[in-house]
Amino acid sequence: MIVLKGSIPISFGGTEQPAAYAELVSIGGLNPDTNKKLSGAIATILESKLSVPKSRFFLKFYDTKGSNFGWNGSTF
Template sequence: MPTLNLTTNVPVDAVVASDVLKDATKIVAKTIGKPESYVMVLLNGGQPISFAGSEEPAAYGELISIGGLGSSVNGKLSSALAELLQTKLAVDGSRFYIKFYDVQRSYFGYNGSTF
């Protein structure tokens, strides 16, 4: 049920995309404490983004989860994901925002129903 949606202005080829998806899945699962089989990661590369008036590499993320989030966990996720984006896409951590959503079960749909 944790879903990470990452958008960046960096063009992403299939090989790099696969690496980012795998690594982000592991980061989210381990940090939140949920199985990898529950984690979904979306990566949107090559999107127009301006950050601080510049179109240098930047990224925005949203992480939605039913539980598992909080100030300590969110800080760890922000740090680990920023490091991943720096390593794989050359996005400096100072050019990455992430928003966290802890939602109720009834607000998350799956398999034609809600959790």
């Protein structure tokens, strides 16, 4: 799931030039190598499609257990 919210003021590095903040939550599967690849790919998309420079993008990774999420009356 991806949620984009535009037109929200953001100060990054002391300026209000185009910037982005994202949180990526995964139910298992994240590790330093995967995070690096995902970060690079997302930064490239933000730069090419939304004109957000790679140097003005912050990405937070969060890996969680399936038991922390509920769906259909149960947990994963």
